Amino acid sequence: RKEVEQDPGPFNVPEGATVAFNCTYSNSASQSFFWYRQDCRKEPKLLMSVYSSGNEDGRFTAQLNRASQYISLLIRDSKLSDSATYLCVVNIYDKVIFGPGTSLSVIP
Amino acid sequence: GAVVSQHPSWVICKSGTSVKIECRSLDFQATTMFWYRQFPKQSLMLMATSNEGSKATYEQGVEKDKFLINHASLTLSTLTVTSAHPEDSSFYICSARGGVSRQNGYTFGSGTRLTVV
Numbered sequence: 734r735k736e737v738e739q740d741p742g743p744f745n746v747p748e749g750a751t752v753a754f755n756c757t758y759s760n761s762a763s764q765s766f767f768w769y770r771q772d773c774r775k776e777p778k779l780l781m782s783v784y785s786s787g788n789e790d791g792r793f794t795a796q797l798n799r800a801s802q803y804i805s806l807l808i809r810d811s812k813l814s815d816s817a818t819y820l821c822v823v824n825i826y827d828k829v830i831f832g833p834g835t836s837l838s839v840i841p
Numbered sequence: 842g843a844v845v846s847q848h849p850s851w852v853i854c855k856s857g858t859s860v861k862i863e864c865r866s867l868d869f870q871a872t873t874m875f876w877y878r879q880f881p882k883q884s885l886m887l888m889a890t891s892n893e894g895s896k897a898t899y900e901q902g903v904e905k906d907k908f909l910i911n912h913a914s915l916t917l918s919t920l921t922v923t924s925a926h927p928e929d930s931s932f933y934i935c936s937a938r939g940g941v942s943r944q945n946g947y948t949f950g951s952g953t954r955l956t957v958v
Contacts, residue, residue, distance in 0.1 A: 767947075776934055776949040777885070820884065822947075829875055829936065829947060833884040 736760060736830045737823050743836035750811045754835050756804040756821030765824040766797055768806045770817040771834065777820055780806075811839045843869050845937050847950025854925055854957055862920045862953045864935035870915040871937035875947070876908075879932040891918045925957040 739756045746752050758766075769777040781788060783795040783804050794807040804821055816839045821832035844867040854860050864874060872893045877885040889899045889910050897910035909921040922929055934952040 774932075774954075776952045778949070779947070827873060827938070828887065828890060830887065831877075831885045 735833075736825075737821055737832035739819075739821050739832040740835045741833075743838060745838045745840060746811055747840050748811055748813060750839075751807065751809045752811055752837060753808075754806040754819050754821070754837075756806075756832055758802050758804070758821075758823045758830075760823075760825050761799075761802060763802075763823045763825045766804050767822040767824075768793075768795055768804075769820040769822055769831075771820055772817050777822075777831075780819070808837075811837075813839050813841060815839050843867070843948045845871070845935060845948045845950040847935055847953060849953055850951060851954040852956070854955070856926055856957055857924055859921055859923045860925055860955060862922070862933055862935075862955075864918050864920075864937070864950045866916045866937050866948070869937075871918070872915060874912060874918040874935050874937045876910060876918075876920050877934045877936070879934065879952075885934065888920075893918075922955065925955070927957045930955055930957045 737758050766783040768780040770780050771777040781790050781795050783797045785797045787796045792809045796805045818834040818836045820834045823830050846865045848863050874891045876888045878888050879885045887900050888903045889897045891897045891910045891912040893912045893915050899905045907923055912918040932952050932954050936947045936949045938947050
């Protein structure tokens with residue numbers, strides 16, 4: 734089993750739609766969690782950290798469920814500029830593991 | 842904000858030659874840097890973890906004699922791809938913890954696209 738798994742995608746959604754990404758991790762010792770976005774042929778950029786209490790940044794909401802070893806990202810009111818690959822990232826003993834990513838295309 | 846500067850951005854080299862990639866943390870000290878490789882349409886795969894002043898820790902399947910990592914200072918880590926072959930063509934990227942202290946995330950270099958011909 735892979736250490737970090739994500740919805741395979743791709744997700745093609747119209748502008749203004751709400752889209753949710755799911756991620757699961759296998760190691761219960763995982764310590765911290767992040768969502769990154771990666772545009773084509775560019776480096777990943779931190780989108781937000783993920784906490785058990787949930788956290789929100791504008792149109793983006795991230796949630797962590799440690800018991801289920803599950804992480805989610807919700808994007809509301811999708812914009813064209815949200816089109817990218819979204820990477821679920823898990824930190825285990827200071828080793829950073831990336832999920833395979835989920836591709837999002839927001840269509841006009 | 843914090844920056845990790847990675848050079849070169851792209852390089853084309855002949856098969857059999859060696860290529861060195863540098864990553865510098867410009868405004869913070871990076872005791873640990875991570876090196877990743879990304880093939881087209883795939884995710885980043887961790888190759889090794891580089892610790893300042895000590896030997897790097899390589900992931901399973903990554904040849905330490907082929908991918909030489911040096912982390913001689915708190916602001917510089919280098920990856921040398923020795924005797925490169927076409928199958929080594931990939932996007933190589935480094936990251937360091939810190940610099941995004943508020944969100945406790947990792948800062949990435951801009952990546953190096955290596956093409957071996």
